[in-house]
Amino acid sequence: MNTFGHIFRLTSFGESHGLGVGGIIDGCPPGLELDREFIQQELKRRRPGQSRITTPRDEPDRVEFLSGLFEGRTTGAPIAFLVRNRNQQSSDYDHLKDIFRPSHADFTYQQKYGLRDYRGGGRSSARETVARVVAGAVAKLYLNGLGVKIQAYTSRVGNIALENDYRMYDLDRVEENMVRCPDPDVAEQMDQLINEVRHQGDTIGGVITCVIKGIPVGLGEPVFGKLHAALGFAMLSINAVKGFEYGTGFDVSGRGSEVNDPFYDDGGTVRARTNYSGGIQAGISNGEDIYFRVAFKPVSTIVKEQDTVNVHGEETRVKAYGRHDSCVLPRAVPIVEAMAAITLLDFYLLSLTKPK
Amino acid sequence: MNTFGHIFRLTSFGESHGLGVGGIIDGCPPGLELDREFIQQELKRRRPGQSRITTPRDEPDRVEFLSGLFEGRTTGAPIAFLVRNRNQQSSDYDHLKDIFRPSHADFTYQQKYGLRDYRGGGRSSARETVARVVAGAVAKLYLNGLGVKIQAYTSRVGNIALENDYRMYDLDRVEENMVRCPDPDVAEQMDQLINEVRHQGDTIGGVITCVIKGIPVGLGEPVFGKLHAALGFAMLSINAVKGFEYGTGFDVSGRGSEVNDPFYDDGGTVRARTNYSGGIQAGISNGEDIYFRVAFKPVSTIVKEQDTVNVHGEETRVKAYGRHDSCVLPRAVPIVEAMAAITLLDFYLLSLTKPK
């Protein structure tokens, strides 16, 4: 089940240590000019090796478009693309051939499929998200034309968290530091924590917040295509994600009278005075900012030795070698944005099927 | 978009003040004996008027099966069912005809569809979940035969929360109190809080925890059919839900070395010594308990007067009359279980399409 979406659809393929990762985008509106530099820039935001925080592997990640374009524009035909893998040393994984690494895909894949590509996680590797970033970049290019802006940032790493909500920060500064946190001081603390964790051979999780501005009223398809449910599904499909909340989310301390959003007349436009709803009411966008938070667990691959079992059922111990991400949050920011973009464009196109 | 699922599919219909609510279950395995009493019992768990906590409206909710059964068993044909509405006084809603109630579906439905059934929320009413409970009961009947057990409970109301995780409670005692909380003392506190909130004409939200035992290894379809993403989507499609987390969820304080689940050999079976993963690894069930938490906002309908705008764009004030739920959590417990059951049966059937 490697297809996402209803009208604007991504079908993805690829493994971490095969030829590469790619996908087919179907249902993209025709006539869209594909800005290759922008797409390449989005891929660069995702790739490791941007700093000491993330893995220093060399992964240039050039996208090759295989179909669907004519003279630089989309034709309405499916857009296939490929991002080749580089430098993957499959032999690095030979010692893992028979081992179920704790909290990895090794055990469940082996049980489900009867065999597995043990090299670097194979299909379960986060490298798969390359395809999402490419499709998300295409979606962003279209959404830009509609005035939609999607910005995510790291709002928490371990126990270090931003205290305020997104309105208090200048989100255009997110890219200024390596952890992609809009508050430079907190970013510095997060950076230190991540560094510390790395030196311990360990990993750490956190939370990414995503904000979407400029969404038209009316996106979302009750009752089984509610916009927030689709966004939640999109986020939960990203590797290592453990939770999703929008609007007030898990903060259930407020009474109804405190968290209802009163409407007012903003010069002929109906607006909400507060936005506890998170821009979505009854599953449909109401024109206010959409915002949500996504929880990521620590990466499972750690350099510390752990107990486990091998494919023969024998107990053993395992540890990772080489350099690995100690915190994926910074790299996951563009992935969150990409999945949001894909979802929103899909629901925008769906909304066109309700002519009035 | 009123269909949920891939193989075991529910298509639902109905409004709070129309003839009734119902659905069509497609893809149910043939030969299943439908225990009507069990289904009726599940509906009863959902209905209001069970106590002073929930609304005292008389709503017997009898399910009528319209098709798909022969001599008490499913035939493989679509199972249609209807639960008629009763006692709905549409005139109660005449004063709401032109008003957009804060944080309700009024505004977004009007904008999306150009018209709306303003009586009691129409399609956006939580009464729609009746169809889910019926389909969920059918799914539970099948899952029972596989040894799967699904139990949800109220783990938080406002700021009153259970302190321990599910292993510390006897979940078979959940039905013993009106708030459906397995700890009688905390249940009492929750009950008092809800009562207090009701006297203030206000509402309050909370959190429901759901635990699934006995799930076979191998359910879940990477990468866009991950089991937890499907469960998250299912939960987020329920009215008033604002968040979903499984396993460690938003608690991102632990390091990788602390929250990885070491495997061990349990007499020939591979088991995990801890279960921070929440029973799902890389999107596939690993045989351990699945558990997740679902956040509900306070009900939007409050007796207190609020600022708002009418369909003509004029600012006005609105308040609800009559008796309404001040807290939906207790009634939502069977709905959460139902959506979990539908999702799990669907993915169980999907897992059969991978013959080895």
Add this chain to the structure above:
Amino acid sequence: MNTFGHIFRLTSFGESHGLGVGGIIDGCPPGLELDREFIQQELKRRRPGQSRITTPRDEPDRVEFLSGLFEGRTTGAPIAFLVRNRNQQSSDYDHLKDIFRPSHADFTYQQKYGLRDYRGGGRSSARETVARVVAGAVAKLYLNGLGVKIQAYTSRVGNIALENDYRMYDLDRVEENMVRCPDPDVAEQMDQLINEVRHQGDTIGGVITCVIKGIPVGLGEPVFGKLHAALGFAMLSINAVKGFEYGTGFDVSGRGSEVNDPFYDDGGTVRARTNYSGGIQAGISNGEDIYFRVAFKPVSTIVKEQDTVNVHGEETRVKAYGRHDSCVLPRAVPIVEAMAAITLLDFYLLSLTKPK
């Protein structure tokens, strides 16, 4: 798999000898005024007992709408409906309980599902098409507003066939005779043949031609949503259909130079001088009339005695009692139109997702 369509979707339910037959229409554009009389009229066209040609069972077929309407108009919510069965004498079928009638669903249903509702065909009965006619009538109401006109007629019964193509006949006269053939003389011959066949206790098949005028250019979604493939699928899903052809179809005698359709300039509009293509080129409507032909086999239920086997594998003989259709063609005309209407509205709505 009882759902048809992508955006405008029908999920159907019901058996010939259960409570009734019905469905849920999802994705219908909001604000459509539902003309009940028209829908009822379409149902009447389908029902048996209109003449001596078709079965004289009394089947008033009143549609009850259960949801999705408000003040007579569609709201965008799912439209559920039910048409109750009447006068079905299940005991009439007791003698068939253990018998696999030749060329019926008895054997394949029993093998696939392990049990079956043997009363009157159960789910496999042509009575299921009642749901299609209702959904088709709703689709027609919307298509009417777009200027689309769908007309089908009986073009062949056994060896009696209309000699000319549809342009030679006045299709508005189709309803003037009982066989629904636009040529009164041929209609008379068909009528006589059907009568003769009935007296022999036998049945006969034929061909229905369908013509669609006023379709906009651009409907159809290459490569796996070609408009003619979708129409073919729709027609082949109707009971007793054995073939579908559009444009030149199985007449492959012409050379390319003879059956290509030259374009010309019709006062600023590009038109095709001939229409061997049948209104669809490369899977997309080109604005010319769409026409296609649908082959129906003779009804399997015959009064003559036949060899067969029972559920115990024993050879036996079987014959039908009572009165049955000796030719379904006349009644199938509105069913063909209905499936065409559902398909075309679905693809019209899909075409809106390609904003330029």
Add this chain to the structure above:
Amino acid sequence: MNTFGHIFRLTSFGESHGLGVGGIIDGCPPGLELDREFIQQELKRRRPGQSRITTPRDEPDRVEFLSGLFEGRTTGAPIAFLVRNRNQQSSDYDHLKDIFRPSHADFTYQQKYGLRDYRGGGRSSARETVARVVAGAVAKLYLNGLGVKIQAYTSRVGNIALENDYRMYDLDRVEENMVRCPDPDVAEQMDQLINEVRHQGDTIGGVITCVIKGIPVGLGEPVFGKLHAALGFAMLSINAVKGFEYGTGFDVSGRGSEVNDPFYDDGGTVRARTNYSGGIQAGISNGEDIYFRVAFKPVSTIVKEQDTVNVHGEETRVKAYGRHDSCVLPRAVPIVEAMAAITLLDFYLLSLTKPK
């Protein structure tokens, strides 16, 4: 809409004059050993230049698998593949840039998408079927293990047709001649006709018959997933196909008593004495041979000059240069088989979701 299937799914991409054509196969059972030589052989059957009948362009068509395999076997992950284009001279098509060729995709694509890739048909080219042949070969490899055998052949070219049904021919001899007709004498006449047509700069259509043996009882999903409807949809999605019929099809001359298939007891197995049903009853396979016929129109590209209109609405004339297929039937034989294989494997996997 470039995805076909429910469980075993092909998403295809590519244009005739872009980089290449390919696809992603999702849902293939894991552990299948991919016989590359067999797949390559199937591609070879499809390619032009095999004889003077089809186009002599050099098109080696090597498939590259990009993902989804590990040590030669499928892993359950999506299988992406690419077949590169060769020798395409885009400049050959410059003169067609502004012209709508009669009965081609030029006009409808331009109207639907607002732009088009005019080089060699772009996405609408029959070269797209390369992806189908690859996916079909993978499906055949799995079906072989189930004992299913799929064989198609040319049964008619223009007015030259085989007189008998498939039982009268040795289908293993189909590959012995260039037109893929199992009767050598008729093959010779077809060959001569095609040659004659080519010398006239014209093209000709025909009919392909397909026979499937060894299909288990129980494939097909009533009422909107009937097996023959799915096969019909699959065939109608192939370029140039105008009609589909199975069993008695458009031959409606027989009475019910003549074309019903009596069951008998074949040593403990229920079998049908005749097979007018074509192996499918009520949409479900009954274990007898499935057979159907597919009508192809003459290729639209002809060397003769034709009237048409250009994109500016001006009337003009057009003719093709170079060498083109004068009859696609022989090359379409493996495409018909491929689409049958994809459909049957998909429905086989679906049938596993009905545990009894």
